[in-house]
Amino acid sequence: xxxxxxxxxxxxxxxxxxxxxxxxxxxxxxxxxxxxxxxxxxxxxxxxxxxxxxxxxxxxxxxxxxxxxxxxxxxxxxxxxxxxxxxxxxxxxxxxxxxxxxxxxxxxxxxxxxxxxxxxxxxxxxxxxxxxxxxxxxxxxxxxxxxxxxxxxxxxxxxxxxxxxxxxxxxxxxxxxxxxxxxxxxxxxxxxxxxxxxxxxxxxxxxxxxxxxxxxxxxxxxxx
Amino acid sequence: xxxxxxxxxxxxxxxxxxxxxxxxxxxxxxxxxxxxxxxxxxxxxxxxxxxxxxxxxxxxxxxxxxxxxxxxxxxxxxxxxxxxxxxxxxxxxxxxxxxxxxxxxxxxxxxxxxxxxxxxxxxxxxxxxxxxxxxxxxxxxxxxxxxxxxxxxxxxxxxxxxxxxxxxxxxxxxxxxxxxxxxxxxxxxxxxxxxxxxxxxxxxxxxxxxxxxxxxxxxxxxxx
Numbered sequence: 307x308x309x310x311x312x313x314x315x316x317x318x319x320x321x322x323x324x325x326x327x328x329x330x331x332x333x334x335x336x337x338x339x340x341x342x343x344x345x346x347x348x349x350x351x352x353x354x355x356x357x358x359x360x361x362x363x364x365x366x367x368x369x370x371x372x373x374x375x376x377x378x379x380x381x382x383x384x385x386x387x388x389x390x391x392x393x394x395x396x397x398x399x400x401x402x403x404x405x406x407x408x409x410x411x412x413x414x415x416x417x418x419x420x421x422x423x424x425x426x427x428x429x430x431x432x433x434x435x436x437x438x439x440x441x442x443x444x445x446x447x448x449x450x451x452x453x454x455x456x457x458x459x460x461x462x463x464x465x466x467x468x469x470x471x472x473x474x475x476x477x478x479x480x481x482x483x484x485x486x487x488x489x490x491x492x493x494x495x496x497x498x499x500x501x502x503x504x505x506x507x508x509x510x511x512x513x514x515x516x517x518x519x520x521x522x523x524x525x526x527x528x529x530x
Numbered sequence: 531x532x533x534x535x536x537x538x539x540x541x542x543x544x545x546x547x548x549x550x551x552x553x554x555x556x557x558x559x560x561x562x563x564x565x566x567x568x569x570x571x572x573x574x575x576x577x578x579x580x581x582x583x584x585x586x587x588x589x590x591x592x593x594x595x596x597x598x599x600x601x602x603x604x605x606x607x608x609x610x611x612x613x614x615x616x617x618x619x620x621x622x623x624x625x626x627x628x629x630x631x632x633x634x635x636x637x638x639x640x641x642x643x644x645x646x647x648x649x650x651x652x653x654x655x656x657x658x659x660x661x662x663x664x665x666x667x668x669x670x671x672x673x674x675x676x677x678x679x680x681x682x683x684x685x686x687x688x689x690x691x692x693x694x695x696x697x698x699x700x701x702x703x704x705x706x707x708x709x710x711x712x713x714x715x716x717x718x719x720x721x722x723x724x725x726x727x728x729x730x731x732x733x734x735x736x737x738x739x740x741x742x743x744x745x746x747x748x749x750x751x752x753x754x
Contacts, residue, residue: 420722421722421726423722423723423725423726423728424728470736470740495740495743495744496740496744497739497740497743498644498739498740499645502647502735502736504647504648504732505729505732505733505735505736506736508729509733511729512694512721512722512730515721515726516694516719516720516721516722516753519719519720519721519722520720522754525754526754527751527753528751528752528753528754529749529750529751530749530750530752
């Protein structure tokens with residue numbers, strides 16, 4: 307079975323992702339953290355939940371961000387500010403030829419004025435910036451960007467959204483679309499080259515703003 | 531009855547918009563063009579269609595882009611490249627205190643490689659650039675950006691989409707949201723300040739790319 311490693315997997319999104327991917331019963335998950343003990347605790351939580359939900363075909367373990375990188379597919383689930391130092395610490399060469407997923411959306415938060423805005427780095431998006439931090443052979447794909455953060459952990463609710471998947475390596479994109487399609491009711495859509503993340507990352511502050519201003523909760527996106 | 535004027539109303543989107551707004555039976559429409567005769571012909575087409583569809587409460591006429599500006603709400607339906615010269619020709623002062631809607635999405639088209647990308651001017655979006663071309667008192671609102679262009683004219687089909695409405699004047703935004711809500715089944719959503727057009731204008735090349743790459747037709751957006 308393919309293994310998905312989550313770098314920075316002890317955050318809310320990371321732990322939700324781990325649960326949701328395992329519950330899809332097609333991939334094992336390894337949660338990574340700066341602190342291996344913290345990762346193990348998080349993984350234990352996932353394993354308990356899988357047991358409760360009678361999911362026996364997949365499993366979850368925890369380790370350091372470094373060791374997570376032996377997985378087949380990596381997901382970077384970190385605040386954008388911490389990505390460069392984390393890649394540096396792990397060592398760039400580890401990422402040679404790897405499929406790496408970013409779901410990061412840099413945002414300016416202004417809840418007082420009831421809006422969030424995109425806050426991309428000078429490259430135009432977090433994904434385009436992360437690309438410059440990784441070896442050329444790394445297949446960087448953006449996915450899962452616009453799923454409402456709270457929804458990952460609400461396991462009794464299906465995730466019924468479209469997921470725009472962007473990247474410049476078509477084969478890696480297909481592999482990531484399969485992963486997306488294994489999670490709840492997410493609907494993967496090929497959204498073109500990595501440059502499209504200039505738009506896709508911005509949709510998250512847009513839907514948060516729409517939720518705040520129109521009295522809605524956990525707004526997501528459907529392309530149809 | 532309030533009047534909506536469409537600057538550059540003889541294009542495909544403009545003529546579709548005119549039909550859809552009139553059919554909502556809440557606003558009269560004036561189609562504007564550089565060429566008044568062309569605008570009159572377009573308006574005649576709308577009037578015929580309204581008759582066919584037993585819509586008697588609203589009407590449509592045609593005139594020059596200059597004369598269109600006496601309407602209560604103006605929609606700029608021009609290629610981005612033509613906006614500056616058109617505003618110049620009409621005269622900036624005409625737009626003092628006016629509610630002006632932009633639905634423009636500048637794009638780079640690459641159908642061969644199966645993607646379109648946003649192509650914003652240096653201000654970050656067409657809307658933010660157009661704001662600098664108009665008097666400070668103009669209330670510029672972005673709306674209708676992401677409705678699939680082909681759909682405007684297919685009157686037998688309802689437009690069942692979310693419409694992100696962005697602007698810095700809350701009162702004008704409410705008036706525009708009412709207009710959006712009068713058209714077919716469009717669902718207006720307050721999407722925050724005009725700066726959010728950096729995201730909203732980019733969603734059009736995104737949905738076109740998604741359509742091209744996933745074998746879909748006329749993809750639209752639903753926020754829910």
